[in-house]
Amino acid sequence: MTTTSIAGSLPGIALVSHCLANQNAKVGEYAVFPGVSPVIGLLRQRGFIIQQMPCPEMSLLGSNRWWQTREQYDTPGYRRHCRALANSVVDVLEARLAEGPRDVVLLGVDGSPSSGVTLTGSASDPNLPWGGRPGSVPSHLVPGKGVWIAELEAVIAERGLALPRLLGIQMELPGYSVEGSLAELDAFLATGEAPSEQA
Amino acid sequence: MRSWPRVKRRVNKPDVRSRLVVLVPDHLVNPAAVATSRPAGLGDASSRILDVLIELGFGLIQLPPATLAAAKVARAIDYALDQLEDYAANGYRTLWLASGATEADTNLGIRLRDECVRRRFTVLEVIEIRMAAPADAVRLDSLLRAVAREPRPAPAARNW
Numbered sequence: 229m230t231t232t233s234i235a236g237s238l239p240g241i242a243l244v245s246h247c248l249a250n251q252n253a254k255v256g257e258y259a260v261f262p263g264v265s266p267v268i269g270l271l272r273q274r275g276f277i278i279q280q281m282p283c284p285e286m287s288l289l290g291s292n293r294w295w296q297t298r299e300q301y302d303t304p305g306y307r308r309h310c311r312a313l314a315n316s317v318v319d320v321l322e323a324r325l326a327e328g329p330r331d332v333v334l335l336g337v338d339g340s341p342s343s344g345v346t347l348t349g350s351a352s353d354p355n356l357p358w359g360g361r362p363g364s365v366p367s368h369l370v371p372g373k374g375v376w377i378a379e380l381e382a383v384i385a386e387r388g389l390a391l392p393r394l395l396g397i398q399m400e401l402p403g404y405s406v407e408g409s410l411a412e413l414d415a416f417l418a419t420g421e422a423p424s425e426q427a
Numbered sequence: 428m429r430s431w432p433r434v435k436r437r438v439n440k441p442d443v444r445s446r447l448v449v450l451v452p453d454h455l456v457n458p459a460a461v462a463t464s465r466p467a468g469l470g471d472a473s474s475r476i477l478d479v480l481i482e483l484g485f486g487l488i489q490l491p492p493a494t495l496a497a498a499k500v501a502r503a504i505d506y507a508l509d510q511l512e513d514y515a516a517n518g519y520r521t522l523w524l525a526s527g528a529t530e531a532d533t534n535l536g537i538r539l540r541d542e543c544v545r546r547r548f549t550v551l552e553v554i555e556i557r558m559a560a561p562a563d564a565v566r567l568d569s570l571l572r573a574v575a576r577e578p579r580p581a582p583a584a585r586n587w
Contacts, residue, residue, distance in 0.1 A: 239459070249456075250486030252444045252519060253510070258436075259444035262484030269481070272474075277460050280489040282506040290513040316506060319499040320491045324460070339436045349436055368435055400436045 240331035240420055241324055242276040243317065243380075243392060244268070245343040246283035248335060253283040255295055260399050267335065267397055270410050274417050276333075279320060282313045284376045285342050297358045297367055298341040298348045301375045310342075310376045314383035321389065331393070331420035335413075336377050338396030344374035345396030369401070393420060445484035446579045448514050450507060450523040450551070451477075452532060453492045460492070472558045476524070479568055483575040485522075490539075493531035497538070504539050508548060515550045518580040522552045 248267045251259040271278050285293060285301075288309050321332070336345035351357050352366035373381075381391060395416045398404055453460070458473035480487065488510060491503040515521045523539070526532045543551060554570060557563045 246488075250448060250488060252446060252448050252486040252514065254442070254444065257442045259442045262443055262445035263447065263486040264481045272477075275459070277457050278489070280456070280487065283510065286513070287506055287509045291517050291519070313506060316499070316502045319502070320495060323492060323495055323499075402435070402437050404437060 238328050238330045239275045239277055240333060240417070241279060241321065242271050243279050243281055243321065243332065243334045244271070245335060245337050245340075245397075246281055246286065247337060247343075248397060249278070249280045250283075252291070253286040255285065255293055258400060260404070265397075265399065266406055266410055267413060270413055270417075274414070276417070277324060277330075279317070279324070281317050281380075283342075284310050284313050287313065294362055295367075296341055296349075297351050298344075298370075298372070298374060299351060300358055301341050306375060307379055310379035311383055313376075314380040315387075317380065318383055318387050318389065321384075322387070325389065332390070333417065333420065334377070334380070334392040334394050336374065336394065336396045337400060338398045339369055339400035340374050342374040342376035344372070345377055345394050346371060346373075347396065347401070348372050348374045445486060445575075446514075446519045447483070447485045447575060448488060448511065448519055448521050449480060449485045450488045450490060450511060450521070451480070452490050452524065452526040452535075452556075454526065454532075455524065455556075456487070456489050472564055475564065476556070476567065479571055483571060485571075485575070490535065493526075493529065493535040497534075500535055500538060501542075504535075504542055508539075508542055508546060511551060512546065512548050515548070520552075520574065520577075520579055521550065522554060522574065524556050525553050526556045 244267065247253045248265045251261045251263055251265065268278060284306070288306065324330070337343040338345055338347040339349055341349045347369045349367055350370040352368045356365060358365050358367070384391060393416070395413065397413065398409055455473045455477055458471070488507050490507060491500055495503070511521045525536050527536055543549070554567070556567065
């Protein structure tokens, strides 16, 4: 096993979206792997502390939830739910950071209405929003963060921690390849440095 | 920024989820972490167990470090059990690899069991991690493989 942690510094911490370690949490038809995605293997190889986060969609709506767009999740109640989960995540993160400053990365899932980092899912036609009787309504990807990632960042900042470096794993995007995605992740992990002190 | 005009999310038919979910201690995922109070004697066993879980297609739900303050552990346990209850109710197989090798791990386990009782969540299968002898690792490996081989209920028919 090889590691790329910076000499003399503590290993980095990876906050990982729940489904990267548990594909059973995916909404129907989105599980690409049986259980754990290869992202976890690479993080282990690179010596990162892995902190799996709860899935806000799964913990609120369960495994039989419908597909939804970001607009549907963007409600005060769902944001409140995300903030409660985020505080639980930061509880653990604070304990780990008490040992000293570390490089902290946050790995989301691009395309997700909750966990998207650079891309999230939206209704294609603003005049035809998703809702009501389930059916086939067009949606597409738009630049922006999912509701969960946005709330998590807000809670991290409110609790006085430095914001993590962000990467969206693109397993829900057309053209996804395991090799390409891992190469992108590896390059991303290698660019980190342990901060001298947390904000 | 890269442009994604009118690109749809990628769907995966058939969905390949395992419908196997296992609750694991933090030290199993992070055997080298200082704050996780790795049980003495586990050595590299944690990494080997994780390798087997990944190979067999288990999805993981990671518990917080056992040394975390009790109130904070309680919140994390709540969220983990919320998800496991839903999986179990929908035909997924749910397991807990319980670690009791340190006092902190034992205390976390007691809280988790108490919460399962309070919720009347009785179908979570508990497998104690014991690594006192090489035979323990072989036994655990065999047990996990047997679980993964057992047929699981097919997912309900979908109307989407």
